[in-house]
Amino acid sequence: MxxxxxxxxxxxxxxxxxxxxxxxxxxxxxxxxxxxxxxxxxxxxxxxxxxxxxxxxxxxxxxxxxxxxxxxxxxxxxxxxxxxxxxxxxxxxxxxxxxxxxxxxxxxxxxxxxxxxxxxxxRRVAREEQQIARQQTFRTLVRGLAHEIKNPLGGLRGAAQLLERELPAAGLKEYTAIIIGEADRLRNLVDHLLGPNTIARKESLNIHRVLEHVRQLVQAEVPHGIRFHTDYDPSIPHVTGDRDQLIQAVLNVVRNAVQAVGNEGEITLRTRARRQFTIGSRQHRLVCQVCVIDNGPGIPEELVENIFFPMVSGRADGTGLGLSIAQSLINQHDGLITCKSRPGHTQFCLLLPLETGGASTEKTTTSEERIPT
Ligand SMILES: Nc1ncnc2c1ncn2[C@@H]1O[C@H](COP(=O)(O)OP(=O)(O)O)[C@@H](O)[C@H]1O
Ligand SMILES: [Mg+2]
Incomplete structure (x- = not known):
């Protein structure tokens, strides 16, 4: 100054x-x-x-x-x-x-x-900072572990393939096939734990197109008793993001909502522009908030602290990967997914910073345009 x-x-x-x-x-x-x-x-x-x-x-x-x-x-x-x-x-x-x-x-x-x-x-900022720190620690641990597992695993798999070629009896190949199959399964698991490894191809896009795409995809596969509502803020500026990654993240959250409500329920997709909003410890001038709200039974209390970690699932046939992948994808966009839940009202919010430069920021953030009256 x-x-x-x-x-x-x-x-x-x-x-x-x-x-x-x-x-x-x-x-x-x-x-x-x-x-x-x-x-x-x-x-x-x-x-x-x-x-x-x-x-x-x-x-x-x-x-x-x-x-x-x-x-x-x-x-x-x-x-x-x-x-x-x-x-x-x-x-x-x-x-x-x-x-x-x-x-x-x-x-x-x-x-x-x-x-x-x-x-x-x-309180929200403190909770989010804690959530981000825990997930970062976890990712560092998994990255280290993944490295230690994947190298010997590659060696094991290669050796099993060589052995397979040398085996005198075809019946014995059953055993090498097991080694190769299990090595592949482990490698897959480690890759999933590491999260998506594709680099985001970012473009300027309308978030409502992403949401409508997901809604149409999901609506085609759910029971008639599930009703979708949309509550969109049409004034939200374009988001800079990877369309496929954002679709994947929203889809994972919406599918969970569908699974939570069962055969009958209400799911609302809501968007809002938030000004001067903090994500973790960083304050942003403008943030796009996408909330997926359902009236299902809520997240089991014993899970709620950990649902964004991989392999945490409350469903017998769940993989526990949906939310951890969604969180990684949104993190790649400098954003965060938060959740609040009580029986009858579960809300997941995807927060994406809208870094509009210079003059356009001034324009899009005038109070008259943004504040509901
Ligand atoms: N909308 C929701 N309502 C209630 N529970 C939920 C909701 N979304 C996620 N959960 C809980 O979080 C867990 C983890 O979700 P996720 O990471 O997608 O893995 P999966 O769907 O394979 O179990 C779910 O198993 C479920 O117990
Ligand atoms: Mg899921």
Whole structure:
């Protein structure tokens, strides 16, 4: 940063726009005079709908934040409230740390700066970081192990082939065939554990085409009692990705949903554009979120922590590879698959960063375009 000159108003604006925490400003009459994009996301309403409204029209009458605002204005001291339960418009509730800072330079020019740091967000980031770290450790272990297994296995297989040619009696070839067959099976298994080894051929593509392709594929093979719903955000910009890999990843997740609901159930494919969204520890300006939601029985509790590891399956005929492959494919796109599950509602979300460069980022992220009102 240039330390010689003062930051410009434009820089201030960009800093506020890119903060991942919500920042709001109320005037002395407790009317909202500023809200940053993270705040709009939190309230799920665009700034134009909120600006000028009194705090009592934005927050419920019994909201602890409303009480903190009044106290801040009265006492003139900063207040930090931890783990405040907030009921926000649109019926959603969240837990956040709130700081209210009175900003008064003159008695007639007072206001309150409010920072909201949702804890659900922090917990999610911590959980995702842990998930990524565990999977990375696992992959390093498997890679090392795979190397140790595949080299001698190649030797074993080659020797068995040579032996086969030398065998005097055809009946004995049954044994070399077993050695070769089992060596191939082991090699296959190790390859699957390693995950997909093809390099992504990325192109700019419409994620809804990918989803519709998967929906049509799966719909043709499922019982009539399974109903598909789509809830697409048509404003999502194109994703840069490998079409076949994305199809494979979505297909693995959707097939699991189909298997979970059995003969009758509802499966929803939902897309949303998320601004200032963190995937693991990296914050992205814009993320494409694809959720596959089913109303099946949910993921068994004893599996839920480990379902993205290979060979973890809750089904008698499962291989346990579907989700680990899907996760590797999405990781190759710098993305992540997350999941939340309770009986009757299981949601897998594929998060794909949309790194649009320069001017187009500005354009696609204006709050008016993105925030549902
Ligand atoms: N939508 C879902 N609802 C309930 N359980 C699920 C769902 N998706 C995955 N699972 C659980 O995760 C396990 C692992 O899935 P996956 O890696 O695709 O392997 P597989 O399908 O071969 O078992 C499944 O066996 C199942 O127990
Ligand atoms: Mg599966």
């Amino acid at each position: 240039n330390t010689d000159s003062k930051p410009t108003a434009g820089l201030h604006q960009r800093i506020l726009d890119n903060l991942s925490h919500a920042v709001l400003m109320f005037d002395a009459a407790l009317r909202l005079v500023f809200i940053n994009p993270a705040g709009e996301m939190l309230f799920a309403v665009s700034a134009s709908r909120l600006l000028g409204l009194p705090a009592k029209d934005i927050l419920p009458a019994d909201s602890p934040l409303l009480a903190a605002l009044r106290r801040g204005l009265r006492d003139g001291h900063p207040i930090t409230e931890h783990e405040v339960q907030l009921s926000l418009p649109g019926q959603h509730k969240l837990t956040a740390d709130c700081t209210v800072t009175p900003l008064s330079t003159r008695p007639d020019d007072s206001g309150l700066l409010v920072e909201l740091r949702p804890l659900d967000h922090q």
